[in-house]
């Protein structure tokens with residue numbers, strides 16, 4: 343999976359590639375999907391949600407530009423797979439999931455695989471995790487119609503928010519916090535499940 347679907351498509355960060363090689367994706371999918379676990383596509387994980395395509399997980403992780411001292415927030419825990427990849431790379435991982443059964447299941451899987459240091463919270467990630475902020479990077483793994491302001495505010499200066507933005511076809515965006523605001527880079531079109539909760543009540 344890593345050599346043919348991730349490295350061959352341009353992901354070059356050796357630490358990210360090593361993390362992708364190490365985390366057992368089959369442990370994060372339902373038993374009926376295990377034989378497909380290393381195909382480069384999203385897979386259903388229940389509750390109408392998906393574990394993301396491995397290539398996109400690797401790209402988002404690379405775009406976050408994290409190191410061994412980083413503190414990272416993920417919004418959209420899902421199966422826990424992206425959180426486990428991050429846990430291989432950084433000092434602290436916080437992750438929030440709006441569907442309680444997924445949050446509980448992901449916490450159990452992470453604990454079972456030795457990623458018990460990942461903090462998993464059930465709730466709406468729209469307002470981030472203020473008590474643990476600021477973060478060096480924030481990854482949002484559901485598509486938001488707008489960039490949630492609290493997530494930008496919870497970054498350190500120089501920190502990066504990696505987020506799919508839009509409805510239908512979305513753009514993967516990287517927002518880097520600066521001393522005066524933020525700057526944005528659009529990476530490529532993606533297709534994620536929608537971010538739900540308070541973000542849907544925000545004025546566009």
Ligand code: SAM
Nearest residue numbers: 393418420421423424440467483484537538539
């Ligand atoms: N990162 C996940 C993984 O590695 O398996 C895949 C995430 S899945 C594509 C998107 C997840 O975001 C879903 O589990 C969904 O319930 C969750 N989600 C959607 N809106 C959310 C919100 N406002 N706060 C937290 N989680 C949210």
